[in-house]
Every structure is written in C-alpha cells, then in structure tokens.
Amino acid sequence: MATLLTAPPRIGRQSIGALGVLALALGALQSVVEPAVPLLQRELGVSPAEGALVANALLVTGAVVAPIAGKLGDRYGGRRVLIWLMTVVSAGGLLASVAPNLPVLLLGQVLQGVMVGALPLSFILVRKHLSTGQTQAAIGLVVALFTGGGMVGTLVAGPIAESLSWHWMFALPTFAIIAMTAVVTRLMPQDPPAQPDHRIDWPGVVLLSATLLALMLGLVTVTNAGLPPLAIAGIGLVVAALATCWVLVERRAVAPMVDLRMLAKPAMWNACVLTLVITISLGMVLLMLPQLFAAEADGYGFGASTTDIGLFLMPGAIAGALSDSVGGIAARRFGPRAVIVVGTVVTAATMFALASWHTEAWQLVVAKVLIAFAAGIGTTALLAGTATTVDAKDTGIATSLLVVTRVIGVALGSQLGGAILAAGGDRPTESAYVTGFVVAGAVAALSLIVVRLTKKGTRV
Structure with a gap:
C-alpha cells in the first residue's frame, strides 16, 4: 500500500507535448498586441498612453494571478486550476476578438492576463508526474515553447490583421488554446491536492x-x-x-500572500530597486520603438505596416529569449553585480545613441536587440542571484516579488513613454522621441548609482 501511495501516475510524451503546445498558443496570444499597438490606436481612436494600457492590463493581471495560481494549484490540484484558468483566458480572448471599443478590449486583456499562472501550474503537474531529470527537461520544453509562442505572435500579428482584421489576432490563438485545453484535460491525469496548513490570504x-x-x-x-x-x-x-x-x-x-520581511533584507531590497529601474527603461523602449516604426516617413519615422513592425521587432524578441539563459550563466560565472553593470552601460549607451541616430530602420533594430539582451541578462542575473542568496525556503517568495516588480517596471515605463509621446499632441514630433530616448537612457543609468550605493559585501 505504501508503494501505491508514493508512486504518482506517470505521464507520457503526448501529455508533455500538449502542455507545450498550450504554452505556445498562450505565448502567441500574449504577444500579438506589441506590434499592433499603433494599429489598435488608429482603429479605436485612442492616444499612445491608452494604447500602452492595452498591453499593461495583461501584465498587471499576470502579476497578481501568478502567486495566486500556485497557491490554488497546491490546494485544489494543478490540473483542475489550469482548466479554470484556461476557461478565463479563452473568455478574454474571445471578448477581445469582438471588442468594439477600448473598454471592452481592456476587459478582454485583463481576463487574458491570468495566462501567466499557467506556467507555475504546468510545473506543478510535471513535478508530480515525472522524475527529477524528466521534470527539468519538461519544464525547459514548456518555457521554450511559451517564449517561442511570443515570437510567433509577434510575426503573425501583422499578416493576420492586414489580411483579415485585428480581431482575428486574438481569435485564432484563442481557438488553439481552447483545443489544447481539451487535449490536456483528456491526457493529463488528476493530481491529488496537498493539504494546506493555513487558509489562503x-x-x-x-x-x-x-x-x-x-x-x-x-x-x-x-x-x-x-x-x-x-x-x-x-x-x-x-x-x-x-x-x-x-x-x-x-x-x-x-x-x-507576500512575506514583507523579505523586502527588509538588503539583497532583496537592492534586487527589487534594480529590477524596477531596468524594466522602466525597457518598458519605454517597448512602447516607443513600434510607434517610431509606424510614424509617417516625413523627416522621421518609417510608415511601417503592422507586419513590417513585427519583422523589425523579431530580432529583439530572439535576443530577449536568449538572454534568459545567458543571464543565469553569466551571474554564476561573473557575479550578478558585474552583469548588471555591463547590461546597464550597454542599455544607457544604446538609448543615448538612439537620440541621435534613428533615421534608418536597421539602427532601431540593432538598438532593440542590444537593449532586450542587456535588460534580459540583468534581470535574470538579479533573479538568479537573489534565489541563491535568500534561504531555500524563501526562494519562491523572493522570486515572486521580483516578478511582480518586473511587471510593474515594464508597465510604468510603457506609461511614461506614452505620456512623453502624447505630450506632443496626436502626432508625436521627432523631438518627443528624442526626449523619450534620453529619459530612458537616464533611467537606465540610475542602475549604476544603485549598484554604487550598495553596501560592500552585500550580494545584489
């Protein structure tokens, strides 16, 4: 009987494949908005600041839902909660696909944001049903496909919007999510819930x-x-x-829900501040570059279509994905502090260079690659460094705080970039973009001050 109790049911390649394809569809649905923000602004008649809110609505929901999903998965079982979340995501995707105005689209994005909780729930499932080595491989596959889905969404958003309509950008990935959720429900065995020590906060x-x-x-x-x-x-x-x-x-x-004592620790506090500063600068770039690509080619701008914008942004998306693995390796080899300094110098220098050189599309493409990679290795190094600095029992809490900080930083940066562009009127002037790039570079440079002020002997 003891053997039966300790041996969880095994899952095969089909179950892992279904989780991976589901992650691919989720990544695609999450990323279709970025290259299409200028198009959505024109179609819905909204300002750059309101356009930034479309993407931020999903990020904010994700920041809130991720830790909640983990707790619910432990209490009720990962498979059951995953199905609940996918039902909400599907409802959000379908709502966005028929949205007639900005408020309805925002509501759809808020509902879609719960997709962030799918990753920890997938990890719960593979850990319960696979050996240690198989679990590591399965988690790597799911994360890689989620990132790959982001690249797919960036690429196909334009062709779908231009050949059909922007509504189908949300509809097609949602149909895939509904189908793959049904497959996961059929193939994935029910995982027994854990007995919680306390009620959910x-x-x-x-x-x-x-x-x-x-x-x-x-x-x-x-x-x-x-x-x-x-x-x-x-x-x-x-x-x-x-x-x-x-x-x-x-x-x-x-x-x-969040252990606030973690924030009082120097390593945690420094990591949160640095993550916030780095991601504010990154968020500004994510908002301003698509806007500049789409601006009419009248002395500045390129008049790029949504499809072209997706292609221009793709190298940066690939660089950002690669930086996630490189950042952890670099942090172990050189230390988080060195990685952050190098990443900050590259980001700030690139932003200041953009203020002067932004008349050719390749200049913006190269800048996006450098900034995405530098910011990625910096935030990943902070994540890896913090995870090894805090007590083992606090690893989940510490990394969750950094994830929330990262989301808030990107959201703040997007809104700041949108505000700078909107200050110039309905059609931002070239000087507005120059101001935005300079401000983003200055914000990135603040990381150097934070690192300099960090007490000696304290790991960042």
Whole structure:
C-alpha cells in the first residue's frame, strides 16, 4: 500500500507535448498586441498612453494571478486550476476578438492576463508526474515553447490583421488554446491536492489586486487626461491608502500572500530597486520603438505596416529569449553585480545613441536587440542571484516579488513613454522621441548609482 501511495501516475510524451503546445498558443496570444499597438490606436481612436494600457492590463493581471495560481494549484490540484484558468483566458480572448471599443478590449486583456499562472501550474503537474531529470527537461520544453509562442505572435500579428482584421489576432490563438485545453484535460491525469496548513490570504489578494489596478488606472488617467494637481494628488492618496492597507493586512496574516520581511533584507531590497529601474527603461523602449516604426516617413519615422513592425521587432524578441539563459550563466560565472553593470552601460549607451541616430530602420533594430539582451541578462542575473542568496525556503517568495516588480517596471515605463509621446499632441514630433530616448537612457543609468550605493559585501 505504501508503494501505491508514493508512486504518482506517470505521464507520457503526448501529455508533455500538449502542455507545450498550450504554452505556445498562450505565448502567441500574449504577444500579438506589441506590434499592433499603433494599429489598435488608429482603429479605436485612442492616444499612445491608452494604447500602452492595452498591453499593461495583461501584465498587471499576470502579476497578481501568478502567486495566486500556485497557491490554488497546491490546494485544489494543478490540473483542475489550469482548466479554470484556461476557461478565463479563452473568455478574454474571445471578448477581445469582438471588442468594439477600448473598454471592452481592456476587459478582454485583463481576463487574458491570468495566462501567466499557467506556467507555475504546468510545473506543478510535471513535478508530480515525472522524475527529477524528466521534470527539468519538461519544464525547459514548456518555457521554450511559451517564449517561442511570443515570437510567433509577434510575426503573425501583422499578416493576420492586414489580411483579415485585428480581431482575428486574438481569435485564432484563442481557438488553439481552447483545443489544447481539451487535449490536456483528456491526457493529463488528476493530481491529488496537498493539504494546506493555513487558509489562503484572500484579504491580501484582494488588496494587492486593488492596489495594482488603481496604480495602472491612475497612471493612464494622469498621463492622458491633463488633470489638475489636486486630482493627481487624490489619485496618489487612493493608491497609497490601498497599499498601506495591504501592508497592514500582510503583516498580521498567518500565511501572508507576500512575506514583507523579505523586502527588509538588503539583497532583496537592492534586487527589487534594480529590477524596477531596468524594466522602466525597457518598458519605454517597448512602447516607443513600434510607434517610431509606424510614424509617417516625413523627416522621421518609417510608415511601417503592422507586419513590417513585427519583422523589425523579431530580432529583439530572439535576443530577449536568449538572454534568459545567458543571464543565469553569466551571474554564476561573473557575479550578478558585474552583469548588471555591463547590461546597464550597454542599455544607457544604446538609448543615448538612439537620440541621435534613428533615421534608418536597421539602427532601431540593432538598438532593440542590444537593449532586450542587456535588460534580459540583468534581470535574470538579479533573479538568479537573489534565489541563491535568500534561504531555500524563501526562494519562491523572493522570486515572486521580483516578478511582480518586473511587471510593474515594464508597465510604468510603457506609461511614461506614452505620456512623453502624447505630450506632443496626436502626432508625436521627432523631438518627443528624442526626449523619450534620453529619459530612458537616464533611467537606465540610475542602475549604476544603485549598484554604487550598495553596501560592500552585500550580494545584489
């Protein structure tokens, strides 16, 4: 009987393949928005700042859902929660595919954002049903296909939008997700839930979600509506009040959603600050480069179609994917601090160079490759360094905090870039792009100051 209890049911290549193809479809659905932001702005009649919110809505939801999905997977079983999440993602994709206006599209993106929780749930499944060596190979396959799906989405968004309509960018990956969820449901055995020691910290979940959503909605309102100072201060107070309530709840919770004591550790604090600074600069680039590619070729800009934008961005997407593995290796060989310094210097120098040289498409393509790779190795090095610095029992908490920080940084950068472009009117001037590149370079350079101020002997 003991043998039967300790031997989990095995899964075959078909089950792993189904998880991988599902990850591929999810990655494609997540990435179709980036090259299509200028198109969506024209079709929906929205500003660059509102266009940035379309992508940020998914990121914010993902930041909130990822840790929740892990807890629910432990409590109810990874297979069951994965099916729940895919139902929500499918509903969001279908809603986005028929969206007549920005609010409906944003709601669809919010629902799609729960897809981020699919990765930890997939890891739960393969760990329960495979040996250690097989688990590592399966996780690598799922992550690689999710990243590959992002590249596919970037490439096909333009051809689909131009040959059919932008609605089909969301519809086709969603159909694939629905089909593969059915296959996973059929092939994947039910995994027994673990017995939790404490109840889920639902007050902390709700307050964290409310804080992040209030932050993002406040950002787009402040950057797009031209509010008076008192209104801006009021929005800031609402966000601060929600964040304060969340901190108070987490400090009293028996099993908090996020262990705030982690933030008090020097290594964790430094890693969070550096991740935030690096990803703010990256977020600005992710927003501004597609806009510059799409700008009418009248002294500046290239008048690129959505398809062309996807092709221009593809080398950067590949560089970003490669940087995830290189960053961990570089951190072990040279240390996180050295990797961050090199990545920061490359990013800042590239951004400042873009302010002067942005008249040829290849200049923007090369810049995107350098920035994506440099930012990728920097954030991955921080993740790897933090994971080996904190206690083993705190690894999950620490890395979750960095993931949330990374998402917030990209979102803030996108909104900042959108605000700079929007300040020049409906059609951003060349000087607006120059200002954006200089600001992004200056933000990236702040990482050097943070590293310099880090106490000696403290690992970053």
